[in-house]
Amino acid sequence: MDKQLLQDELSLASLLEQVKQYTIGFRADDERPAGGTLRTVPEFSLPALGGGAQDAMKVFGEQWQDYLVASPSNRYLGYVTGGATPAALIGDWLTSAVDQNPQAVKGFGDVSAAIELSTIGMLRELFGLPDVFNGGFVTGATMASFTSLGVARQWVGQQQGYDIAKDGLQRTIPIFTATPHSSAVKCLAMLGIGSRNIVGVATLPGREAMDTDDLKTKIASLGGEPFIIIASGGTVNTVDFDDLLAIARLREEHNCWVHVDAAFGGFAALSPNHAHLTAGWEMADSITIDNHKWLNVPYDSACWFVREEHLPLQIATFQNSSAPYLGDPAADFNYLNAGPENSRRLRALPAWFSLQAYGRPGYEDIVARCTETAALLGEAITGDPAFDLLAPVRLNVVAFTLADATTEEVDAFVRRLNDRGRYFLTPTVLFGRKGLRAAFVNWQCRTSQVQEIMTEFNAALNERRPAPAPAP
Ligand SMILES: Cc1ncc(COP(=O)(O)O)c(C=O)c1O
Structure with a gap:
């Protein structure tokens, strides 16, 4: 051995x-x-001798x-980025330590798929979803x-009388959707359905x-x-919900498949004030939930739920x-025959660790703190004449912009704010206006942050530097 x-x-x-201390x-x-x-990325090379x-x-x-930013912290409000609860971190460490490969529940050797199945069961309970849904973990x-x-x-192909997995896509699949996340459009491209068929x-x-x-x-x-309907269970900019x-x-009257992208909006089910937004999702054919968002497990983790x-x-x-060495797909349930x-x-x-450690009350508490903080920030922005709220705060994202500002001024503000380093926000365009989003999904989120966030916004505003000249 080396x-x-x-x-x-x-x-x-x-x-x-040492890693623990780090x-x-x-x-x-x-x-x-x-x-x-x-900053510039340093040169790297494979060492001649390790x-x-x-x-x-x-x-x-x-x-x-x-180069590492504080993305697991409650100061990172960009995209929709959760952190890692202490228990989730432990579970993640152990994932590498035990290094299992979950496949068949009743397979030979590794039966870690049973852990995956029971975690899916815990998630169903957390969200109040019925056990008519199978589920599994993806990136x-x-x-x-x-x-x-x-x-x-595949379902559409079956309805049209052919097997898409075997014969390939031969007919157009109509997709109905209003404000899909860009990733759903990307999926249509990857699946050969074609985003133009929206x-x-x-x-x-x-x-x-x-x-x-x-x-x-x-x-x-x-x-x-x-046909297929892609419904939004929380849009990324304003967390607006389709009437799920x-x-x-419509499933009862029409020959359709309903998919709900509830990547983070599904957590509304844990809030007494917002749970009504998810009403009806339990009747969908399939649901997307992103765990590395509001479940606060490390990247990369999400779940599909399919009836x-x-x-x-x-x-x-x-x-x-x-x-044949992988077994018979028609026999017992095996994850390697159910996902990509x-x-x-x-x-x-x-x-599993985080759900076991904190249960429903722990997650209700995280959701409550995040939604309260978002609501308070929305109020603070409304009360400050330098800023305009771009949409009502429906759940946990605050979309806003500078009052009377050009796109270039907003861009410059985002750069100044992020260069200050205390908070990180990502820009967006909403209803034709350039703006920013503050997304609250971190388990350490506190309502007391609102004052500091507003102080940072105002400091970045007052640091006004001329916007850089446009590229020639
Ligand atoms: C509603 C929604 N769907 C899908 C995604 C894509 O998530 P991921 O980057 O985990 O694939 C996001 C990411 O922000 C989202 O907000």
Whole structure:
């Protein structure tokens, strides 16, 4: 065995102790910038001779340490980025330590798929979803929607009398949606359905939510063809919800598949004041939930939920049918025949740990603190004449902009704010206006942050520098 390799295994206890100390320090570091301008990436090369794990940690510290932002902290309000609860972090560490490959629940050897299945059961309970849904873990919401829409595609083929997994896509699939997340559009591209086959449904006035009357009119013109609806259970900019109940009821009258992208909006089900927004999602065919958002497990973790009745179609889509060494896809449930990946890490374990550790009350508390903080920030912005709120705060995202400002001025403000390092926000365009979003999904979120956030906004505003000249 290589000398360094052997030496590292013998000193594993002290190496892990160092990593533990580093982890504690990183999580507690309140000075680390939440974002900012990327510096030049250092040169790198494969060492001629490895120096062992201790040396790798030293080089990591020297080369990369300064590039890491405080994205797991409650100061990172960009995109929709959760942190990692203490229990989720433990689960994630153990995922690597035990290094299982969850596949068949009743398989040979590794039966870690049973942990995945029970975590899915815990998540169903958390969200109040019925056990008619199967579920599994994938890398992110994009892949959860890919899995769901992959089964939806197979279902449409079945309705049209052919097997898309075997014969390939031969006919157009109409997709109805109003304000899909870009990742759903990407899924249509990846699945060969084609994003041009989206039939755009009108939104309600001043909203991102679907106008269901317009949807009904557009469905009527289809003449009974099967179709797919992609509904939003929380849009990324204003967390607007389509009327999931009205949409789900269309399943009863029409030949359609309803997919709900509830990547983070699904957590509204944990808030007494917001749970009504998810009403009807339990009637959908498939649902996307992103765990590395509001569940606060480390990247990369999301879940697809697809109705059990569609399992044969799911297996038809994702099976390994020509590999006897992987078992018979028609026999016992095996994750490698139900999703896009074959070998996977035990991605469920961080979620299992966090759910086991904090239960429903723990997550209700996280959701309550985030939604209260978002509401308070919305009020503070409304009360400050320098800013305009771009949409009512419906759940946990505050979309706003500078009052009377040009796009360039807003861009310059975002840069100044993020370069200050204390908070990180990402820009957006909403109803034709350039703005910013502050997304609250971190388990450490506190209402008391609102004052500091407003102070930072005003400091960035007052630091006004001329916007850089446009590129020639
Ligand atoms: C509503 C919604 N759907 C899907 C996604 C894609 O998530 P991921 O990056 O985890 O694939 C996001 C990400 O922000 C989202 O907000």
